[in-house]
Amino acid sequence: MAMLRLEIATRGQGLYEFTEAARDFLRESDAVNGVMTVFVRHTSCSLLIQENADPSVQRDLKAFFRRLVPPTTDPAMDYITHRDEGPDDMPAHIKAALLPVSLSIPFAEQRLLLGTWQGLYLFEHRNSPHRREVVLHV
Amino acid sequence: MAMLRLEIATRGQGLYEFTEAARDFLRESDAVNGVMTVFVRHTSCSLLIQENADPSVQRDLKAFFRRLVPPTTDPAMDYITHRDEGPDDMPAHIKAALLPVSLSIPFAEQRLLLGTWQGLYLFEHRNSPHRREVVLHV
Amino acid sequence: MAMLRLEIATRGQGLYEFTEAARDFLRESDAVNGVMTVFVRHTSCSLLIQENADPSVQRDLKAFFRRLVPPTTDPAMDYITHRDEGPDDMPAHIKAALLPVSLSIPFAEQRLLLGTWQGLYLFEHRNSPHRREVVLHV
Numbered sequence: 001m002a003m004l005r006l007e008i009a010t011r012g013q014g015l016y017e018f019t020e021a022a023r024d025f026l027r028e029s030d031a032v033n034g035v036m037t038v039f040v041r042h043t044s045c046s047l048l049i050q051e052n053a054d055p056s057v058q059r060d061l062k063a064f065f066r067r068l069v070p071p072t073t074d075p076a077m078d079y080i081t082h083r084d085e086g087p088d089d090m091p092a093h094i095k096a097a098l099l100p101v102s103l104s105i106p107f108a109e110q111r112l113l114l115g116t117w118q119g120l121y122l123f124e125h126r127n128s129p130h131r132r133e134v135v136l137h138v
Numbered sequence: 139m140a141m142l143r144l145e146i147a148t149r150g151q152g153l154y155e156f157t158e159a160a161r162d163f164l165r166e167s168d169a170v171n172g173v174m175t176v177f178v179r180h181t182s183c184s185l186l187i188q189e190n191a192d193p194s195v196q197r198d199l200k201a202f203f204r205r206l207v208p209p210t211t212d213p214a215m216d217y218i219t220h221r222d223e224g225p226d227d228m229p230a231h232i233k234a235a236l237l238p239v240s241l242s243i244p245f246a247e248q249r250l251l252l253g254t255w256q257g258l259y260l261f262e263h264r265n266s267p268h269r270r271e272v273v274l275h276v
Numbered sequence: 277m278a279m280l281r282l283e284i285a286t287r288g289q290g291l292y293e294f295t296e297a298a299r300d301f302l303r304e305s306d307a308v309n310g311v312m313t314v315f316v317r318h319t320s321c322s323l324l325i326q327e328n329a330d331p332s333v334q335r336d337l338k339a340f341f342r343r344l345v346p347p348t349t350d351p352a353m354d355y356i357t358h359r360d361e362g363p364d365d366m367p368a369h370i371k372a373a374l375l376p377v378s379l380s381i382p383f384a385e386q387r388l389l390l391g392t393w394q395g396l397y398l399f400e401h402r403n404s405p406h407r408r409e410v411v412l413h414v
């Protein structure tokens with residue numbers, strides 16, 4: 001059993017890859033076969049496994065979620081009551097409900113069984129810089 | 139290894155917190171470090187980790203999902219064919235697809251590594267009272 | 277510990293059940309009590325636990341997600357920039373973000389603790405046939 005608390009510094013909404021940090025952690029643990037659990041300790045950012053090849057995928061993902069859950073300054077969000085922490089705060093909570101807070105990734109012979117195009121990301125939903133904590137466990 | 143089948147009685151759509159029941163279960167098990175699995179055995183309610191501080195967050199979450207997936211009496215849902223079990227049934231299945239059915243939460247020294255603001259909820263999507271079963275495993 | 281790499285051949289968008297394959301794998305392993313991890317190694321299809329009784333539920337689920345994330349030929353998707361791989365590709369990535377890539381299902385006495393109506397599915401988001409790989413681990 002090994003556990004790592006990984007800190008990720010974010011600079012506004014977007015995807016922050018940490019696939020290599022997860023691979024390093026697995027390599028340094030004694031675990032050979034099993035499952036890695038990934039858990040994010042916040043309610044205004046998410047985890048995401050997505051394509052790591054073409055940057056347009058990440059741009060479009062961000063655009064889709066911004067349209068699905070716009071800032072509360074958008075008239076479509078007039079019904080939102082939680083407004084004290086800024087126009088990006090309640091949309092961040094909603095996106096954190098829609099996207100994963102935990103992931104379980106099998107590994108074999110010390111290698112994560114991610115597919116060829118799968119990268120591991122923190123998806124930051126807030127505008128201002130944040131320090132986020134992700135727990136990795138094998 | 140320890141397992142608990144937790145029964146939660148719901149009284150209509152909304153969030154029902156069970157963070158304390160999960161903490162109690164962990165304390166009473168022999169597990170010190172590891173991962174707690176949470177699994178809900180239904181297709182018309184969900185699990186959710188969300189902010190447990192300000193009740194307006196929960197009100198807005200409910201409002202968002204009611205707008206994203208309205209009852210089938212709403213003209214926007216005219217294309218829905220599964221209608222025999224009431225106007226809240228198919229929307230409940232859709233919300234159960236969009237929101238988590240299982241969660242994996244690491245713990246260390248017998249303490250769940252939830253973030254400061256993270257609470258553990260059952261999100262009921264049906265209007266009438268239900269008895270829901272959540273399986274906790276460490 | 278046991279692991280299976282399950283291949284699922286898909287023939288266009290829709291739900292492909294593999295509940296029986298998961299039950300067979302569990303029966304053939306030595307595991308009695310624990311958690312099964314299910315992980316899909318792709319970024320354009322998803323896992324889903326949903327009702328396996330009434331086919332209208334699956335039809336409506338497909339219809340909902342097609343409306344929420346239409347093909348990029350739909351004017352509502354004009355903002356999408358990732359278009360080289362066809363009108364169903366970027367919507368597939370978005371649906372793969374919205375729906376689960378991993379599931380954790382407890383089992384007891386060699387029986388998966390799925391609810392009465394819960395079936396285990398691969399949700400294919402692409403139009404053309406694909407060979408998909410799902411990793412099962414107990």
